[in-house]
Amino acid sequence: MDVILFLVFSAIAVACALNLVVQRHPISSAISLVGVMASLAILYLLLGGEFIAMAQMIVYAGAIMVLFVFTIMLLNAGAEKRGVKRPWAVYLGIPLLTGLLGIISFLVQGQVQGSPPVILGGFTGGAAGDVGRALFTRYVLPFEVVSVLVLIAILGAMVLARKEIE
Amino acid sequence: MHPVTLYHYVALSAILLVIGVFGVLTRRNLVVILMSIEIILNAVNINLVTFSRHYQHVTGQVFAIFIIAVAVAEAAVGLGILIALFRNQETVQADEVNLLKW
Numbered sequence: 001m002d003v004i005l006f007l008v009f010s011a012i013a014v015a016c017a018l019n020l021v022v023q024r025h026p027i028s029s030a031i032s033l034v035g036v037m038a039s040l041a042i043l044y045l046l047l048g049g050e051f052i053a054m055a056q057m058i059v060y061a062g063a064i065m066v067l068f069v070f071t072i073m074l075l076n077a078g079a080e081k082r083g084v085k086r087p088w089a090v091y092l093g094i095p096l097l098t099g100l101l102g103i104i105s106f107l108v109q110g111q112v113q114g115s116p117p118v119i120l121g122g123f124t125g126g127a128a129g130d131v132g133r134a135l136f137t138r139y140v141l142p143f144e145v146v147s148v149l150v151l152i153a154i155l156g157a158m159v160l161a162r163k164e165i166e
Numbered sequence: 167m168h169p170v171t172l173y174h175y176v177a178l179s180a181i182l183l184v185i186g187v188f189g190v191l192t193r194r195n196l197v198v199i200l201m202s203i204e205i206i207l208n209a210v211n212i213n214l215v216t217f218s219r220h221y222q223h224v225t226g227q228v229f230a231i232f233i234i235a236v237a238v239a240e241a242a243v244g245l246g247i248l249i250a251l252f253r254n255q256e257t258v259q260a261d262e263v264n265l266l267k268w
Contacts, residue, residue: 006170010178017182017205021189026197033201036182040208047175047219052227052234056211059234064204064241071245072197075252080195080259093191097184104180109173117169118219125224126215134224135231146235153239160246163253 002120005046009039024079026072030065037061048123051131175216182209196251196258200244207237 016035023029037060044053135143182205189202211230218226252258255265 003168003170006174010174013178014181014185017185020198020201020205021185021193026195029198029201033204036205036208040212043175043178043212044215047215049215049218049227049230052211052215052230055231055234059238060204060208064238067241067245068197068201071248074249075197075258080193080198093188097188100187101180101184104183105177108176108180112172112176112220115172115220117171118175118216119169123219123222125222126218126227130224131227131231134228139225139228142232146232150235150239153242157242157246160243161249 002046002118005042005120006118009042009046012039013043026080027069030068030072033068034061034065037065046120047118047126048121049126051126051128054128172216172220175212179209179212179216182206182212194259194261196248196260197245199260200241200248203244204237204241207233207240 013036016032016039020029020032020036023032037056041053041056041061044056186202186206186209189205190199193199193202211233214226214230214233216226218224218230248258251263255263257263
């Protein structure tokens with residue numbers, strides 16, 4: 001059960017991410033991003049992060065997606081034009097990225113060898129109560145700093161996007 | 167059936183990271199570049215939640231929540247910059263913006 005859920009939703013996440021990168025039209029990319037976010041939320045549930053799965057759905061698949069879709073419609077962005085292809089970029093880029101992936105996987109495999117299997121329900125410390133207790137006691141200072149950061153970002157976005165009035 | 171371990175989740179995170187880097191490097195549309203950055207941030211989040219599961223401790227998930235908040239701030243400011251750029255330059259293609267080029 002766990003294996004099937006993991007395989008299905010990680011396959012959906014990777015396929016949607018690839019589709020996002022490959023598609024020419026920004027709206028298609030935005031829809032693919034919803035797929036990535038939703039399948040990652042399911043994976044968080046498998047890992048025992050109930051609160052973070054819901055936060056992922058609401059914030060990423062809801063708020064950020066609306067922001068992206070609104071911006072795409074506002075900018076009236078059409079399909080992307082294909083630029084000049086540089087041959088060395090095509091023949092060197094993908095092998096280099098694959099090499100990076102291989103190196104990361106190799107290093108990680110050496111580090112986490114022999115870890116116990118991840119089963120659904122093996123960790124129940126990720127409910128909203130547990131996360132909230134950690135967030136408002138031990139990590140209350142970073143929490144406040146992040147709230148100030150978000151406030152500054154809201155003001156910055158408003159100042160940047162407003163129309164200049166003479 | 168072979169059980170799913172920590173390694174599979176970290177490998178998935180690495181795959182998403184590489185796809186995001188690929189998108190940032192190859193795409194020209196700035197909106198899609200911002201979306202690729204969101205994929206990279208999500209890859210980091212999978213890592214944090216996975217190790218929170220591994221150590222049976224909630225700290226990793228708290229950090230993941232901070233990353234979500236920072237990603238929201240980044241998306242809001244980035245899209246605001248895009249709108250300002252479109253007002254001035256009438257384009258969102260990364261290679262057509264040469265304001266700082268000499």
